[in-house]
Amino acid sequence: MNNTQEQQILNHLKQGKTISPIEALEQYGCFRLSAAIYRLKTKGYDITTHNERNSSGTGTHARYELKEWQA
Numbered sequence: 011m012n013n014t015q016e017q018q019i020l021n022h023l024k025q026g027k028t029i030s031p032i033e034a035l036e037q038y039g040c041f042r043l044s045a046a047i048y049r050l051k052t053k054g055y056d057i058t059t060h061n062e063r064n065s066s067g068t069g070t071h072a073r074y075e076l077k078e079w080q081a
Contacts, residue, residue, distance in 0.1 A: 015040045020050055023057065023076035030062070030073045047074050 018038045022029055034040040051057055056077040061070045 016046045016049060019043070019046050020055070020076075023050075023055075023074065026076075028060070028073050028075045030071055032071070043074070044072065 015038050019029060019034060019040060022037070029037075029043065031043045034043040034046075040046060047057055047059075058075045058077050060073045060075065062073050063069075064071055
């Protein structure tokens, strides 16, 4: 994960959008979204994790959302 990917993910979240690991991979080439989210949280960003059922209904994945962001 490089800082450019981290910044792209932060910009995505600042637009009021949520993001899942597969979306991060497809849109930004980010294989470790959870690591990027962790680093953003340590920098003070209030990011909430939601667990969602996957499309096959056999498991869950994380979806991340930035809370209380003022553009």
